[in-house]
Amino acid sequence: MSRSSLPSEFEDLLSRAGRKVLAGTHALCGALADPRRRFVVADDLLDRPKAARVRAALEASLLEVLEPLAKPIPPETIWEMRRDYGELLPKTARASTIFFDSRRERGVQAADRIGLVRLMRSESYHAFAEALAGRKLARGWGLQVLRYGPGDYAGPHNDHHPENKRAAHGYIDLHLSLCTPGVSHQWLVYSRAGHFSEIASVAAPATVTAYRLPFWHYTTPLVGKPGSGRWVLLGTFLFAAAGRGATSRPAARR
Known part of the structure; x- marks a missing residue:
């Protein structure tokens, strides 16, 4: 498959x-600048036939190079407890992924061959994230590809990185979610006022989600027919330093 596939x-x-988001005329522009708002979701921002062609290219070219991502619940979270109601749960997850840590990785090379890296590094991708964020974002953003199959999920986590000076005070994630036929449902559950009280579907054929992290959230197990799945094309954008568009690529999340 050629680089012109995407x-x-x-x-x-x-x-x-x-396109109204890029033009600054959509209601979602600047939505994540509101400190009370941590998450936006929309299933009408991508052209569905074009998104379906992207999804088909991913299925054809990347399935064989995905790495398994499995973080089960550690048994010691139960059997090493010493006090009632003292549960402490680390981040758990199961999915398949491509990390963009090295250009020598098979998955990165395959993504580059079909033009996915170029697409996710494009100026309009950065501009779109800035439009939703309502503020300048740094250059050199991080990339990751995920695919959730039936039963795959991400457990409760907050995506806070206090050891990373640039990310410690927040950052933006932009997800392009492309579901294959046969996906029944998958939900993003997130917190408001200290409770997991908010829920949004991420199982539409072509969905855009954007997060102003950190905050508590989780992704429910995907329900669908065997072989079905949800691709997530993920960009992580740090806030630009005052007065300039800084370059500081965040590390991929494991």
């Missing part, structure tokens, strides 16, 4: 509504 600019995947 568009070179993210803008080419957008619907009319999505």
Whole structure:
């Protein structure tokens, strides 16, 4: 599959509504600048036929190079407890992924061959994230590809990185979620006022989600037919340093 399989600019995947985000005229522009708002989701910002072609290219070219990502619940979280109601649960997850730590990785090379890296590094992808964030974002953003199959999930976590000076005070994640036929449902559950009280579907064929992290959230197990799945194209954007567009690529999340 050639490098021309995917568009070179993210803008080419957008619907009319999505182009309004880039133009600064959509209601979601600047939504994540509101300190009370941590998460936005929309299933009308991507052109669905074009998104379906991207999904087909991912299925054809990347399935064989995905790495398993499995973080089960450690048994000691139960059997080493010493006090009632003293549960402490680390982040758990099961999915498949491509980390972009090295250009020598098979998955990264395959993503580059079909033009996915170019698409996710495009200027319009960065501009789209900035439009939702309502503020300048740093250059050199981090990338990751995930695929959730039936039963795959991400347990409760907050994506806080206090040891990373640039990320410690927050950052933006932009997800492009592309579901194959046969996916029944998968939900993003997140906290408001200290409770897991909010829920949003991420199982539409072409969904955009954006997060102003950190905050508590989890992704429920995907329910669907065997072989079905949800691709997530993930960009992580640090806030630009005052007065300039800083470059500081965040590490991939494990």
